[in-house]
Amino acid sequence: MAQGQAPGPVPSGQGLHERIQKIAAQYPQRRSAVMPALRLAQEAHGGWLPAEAFREVADALDLTPAYCQAVASFYDMYHLEPVGRHMVEVCTNISCALVGAQQVLEAFEEELGIRAGETTEDGSVTLRTLECAGGCGWATVVSVDHRYREPVRPEEVPEIVQELRDAAT
Amino acid sequence: MPRPRRKAQQHLLFEHAEGRDLTRIAEYERVGGYQSLRKALKLTPQQVLDELVAANLRGRGGAGFPMGRKASFLPKPDQTAKPIYLVGNADESEPGTFKDREIMARLPHMFLEGIVIASHAIQAKAAFVYIRGEYLTEFEIFRDSLEEARRAGLVGANILGTGWGLTVVVHRGAGAYICGEETALLESLEGKRGQPRTKPPFPAISGVYASPTLINNVETLATVPKIIELGGARYAKIGTASSTGTRLFSLSGNVVNGGNYEVELGTSLRTLIYDLGGGIPDGRELKAIIPGGSSVPVLSADQVDTPLDFDAMAQAGTMLGSGAVIVIDDRACMVQLGLRVAQFYMHESCGKCTPCREGTRWMVQLLKKIEAGGAEQAELDLLLDVCDRILGNCLCPLGDAAAMPVASYVAKFREEHQRHIDEGACPFGGESSLEGVLAPVDQHHARLRGQIEVPLHELA
Numbered sequence: 208m209a210q211g212q213a214p215g216p217v218p219s220g221q222g223l224h225e226r227i228q229k230i231a232a233q234y235p236q237r238r239s240a241v242m243p244a245l246r247l248a249q250e251a252h253g254g255w256l257p258a259e260a261f262r263e264v265a266d267a268l269d270l271t272p273a274y275c276q277a278v279a280s281f282y283d284m285y286h287l288e289p290v291g292r293h294m295v296e297v298c299t300n301i302s303c304a305l306v307g308a309q310q311v312l313e314a315f316e317e318e319l320g321i322r323a324g325e326t327t328e329d330g331s332v333t334l335r336t337l338e339c340a341g342g343c344g345w346a347t348v349v350s351v352d353h354r355y356r357e358p359v360r361p362e363e364v365p366e367i368v369q370e371l372r373d374a375a376t
Numbered sequence: 377m378p379r380p381r382r383k384a385q386q387h388l389l390f391e392h393a394e395g396r397d398l399t400r401i402a403e404y405e406r407v408g409g410y411q412s413l414r415k416a417l418k419l420t421p422q423q424v425l426d427e428l429v430a431a432n433l434r435g436r437g438g439a440g441f442p443m444g445r446k447a448s449f450l451p452k453p454d455q456t457a458k459p460i461y462l463v464g465n466a467d468e469s470e471p472g473t474f475k476d477r478e479i480m481a482r483l484p485h486m487f488l489e490g491i492v493i494a495s496h497a498i499q500a501k502a503a504f505v506y507i508r509g510e511y512l513t514e515f516e517i518f519r520d521s522l523e524e525a526r527r528a529g530l531v532g533a534n535i536l537g538t539g540w541g542l543t544v545v546v547h548r549g550a551g552a553y554i555c556g557e558e559t560a561l562l563e564s565l566e567g568k569r570g571q572p573r574t575k576p577p578f579p580a581i582s583g584v585y586a587s588p589t590l591i592n593n594v595e596t597l598a599t600v601p602k603i604i605e606l607g608g609a610r611y612a613k614i615g616t617a618s619s620t621g622t623r624l625f626s627l628s629g630n631v632v633n634g635g636n637y638e639v640e641l642g643t644s645l646r647t648l649i650y651d652l653g654g655g656i657p658d659g660r661e662l663k664a665i666i667p668g669g670s671s672v673p674v675l676s677a678d679q680v681d682t683p684l685d686f687d688a689m690a691q692a693g694t695m696l697g698s699g700a701v702i703v704i705d706d707r708a709c710m711v712q713l714g715l716r717v718a719q720f721y722m723h724e725s726c727g728k729c730t731p732c733r734e735g736t737r738w739m740v741q742l743l744k745k746i747e748a749g750g751a752e753q754a755e756l757d758l759l760l761d762v763c764d765r766i767l768g769n770c771l772c773p774l775g776d777a778a779a780m781p782v783a784s785y786v787a788k789f790r791e792e793h794q795r796h797i798d799e800g801a802c803p804f805g806g807e808s809s810l811e812g813v814l815a816p817v818d819q820h821h822a823r824l825r826g827q828i829e830v831p832l833h834e835l836a
Contacts, residue, residue, distance in 0.1 A: 234545065235502070236567070236585060238566060238567035239565060239566055239567045240567065242547070242548070242549075242550055242564070242567065243547070245550070246548070246550065268567075277569060278567065278568065281552060281569040282509070282550035282552050283550070283551030283552065283816075284510070284550040284551035285551075299716075299814055299815060299816075300670070300716070301471055301472070301629070301670055301713065301717060301720075302472050302628035302634075304809075304810050304813040305630055305702075305704065305705075305708060306809075308813065309811070309814065312814060322822070323814055324819035324822060324823055335819060336814055336818075337510075337816065338469075338471070338553065338723060338815075339470070339471035339473075339720070340510055341468055341469065341473065341474040341477050342474050343471070343472050343473070343474050343626060343628035343700070343702070344626060344627055344628045344634030344635040345635070346628060346634065353510070353512045354512065355513070
């Protein structure tokens, strides 16, 4: 279920359809499965949701692709555009900001050579800011592939980036 | 992650947590875990409800509504043709709050035991736990605990041979603050965009799948086993008369030892910040305190002796909210703080109500202008006017949650705001701790600017 982890070969197609059916059966109404289904589809498509993914989810749950896209566009964790193989998210909400989140973010920008909201040219890392991650007492919180690192200080950023570079090769 | 127990702390939830891995069912049972469930199942649902009412436990999510009374609003199975549901609200996302996360990471079985007992009290046969999407590790821990409990016959069909069964489904969110609002959460659980519903009807009558639903916060549900263990009346003796029990406070910001602290309600902010939190680092001065998450009005430094209880906070003009205490020292510019808070609510506004959707955008624009030193005097008044037009005019509390804190920053730090206008620049001269913080809305707008021509007034 580790969304955003470096994805292997695409295990899409039939497997996805069956997995969605299994999830849908847990709920009194099948439509409740649209969020977990979108998550699975996103994992199967390399971390984002192309038009094909919406068709697959819609087919599995008897919804329309437009409906699925409308749901996906409401939530921050569904990506409507391609993302890097790794996701680095820096919380810049007030508790983190008060103790230097901006400096941590800038250290990532410098180390990766991109601005927040962008993906490195080789497609390995997407960097973005995050609203309160829920680790405020251990600020600054950085989420790397959906696992929290806390606290992260600017001087620790090069090591994290190196770790991602090593994992990408 | 945990901090050792110190004098000022009183542990009810975390009583046995130190040095033990209570995520394992065997360890949890060794310290009395699931004994409350066994006890509750020998009581009638009404008797369990009576204990919850007697405990006078006020909801730990933010609104502070008494849990027992909320549970009493649900129809009984013979009064409704519909199934009855329980929903655990684990969509913790109020800025400053990270207590439910620690409960799920360290006391998942206590949370689950509370879910099963509360489900028995309302005679539900199915429960959902809505966990915020970012809490991946906590989701995995809870899922594993659920599986352990299932194997032990404590969840699922025929619990402990009583003939009553409870299905528990874990549902993960996907990044939307608004889904912590109960009706938005229910919409999201039904597979929709998380936009709040009009109330009434309240979830107790028409909740998930238009069926009677009890929805409670993680900490609230995790406290239920303790209430059953002690008895409601005995639990109610802890804390103050109207704010019973202990609470897990999330301490963050400019404080030496940030973290979660379980203290008796009624303990002072000073005790939390100085005795437990070690005070303000780097020899700085305390400037302001946000006592209940970013949605609540701010307190000034001279209010640091305010007790952490619901009524005392109301008297001080603010709220205990989600129990998130954010400490702000004299390095922070209050206009920048207001801007960052407004940006958050603008980003998280679901767009359903005009005052919130448009008002948060206006707030961001005006605060940006004030911070940059280019605002007219009338624009400071306009900011307060916008706040005023949001307050009380939206379906859910998100709009108020943006307007209340920002209006309070102006009220309490009027002179600092005024100096931005009079001096035509931020008086911190680039030295504020919050200088230049990039919010997710800034990032979206940077992208929009690159793609299409957007009229300036549409960009905050």
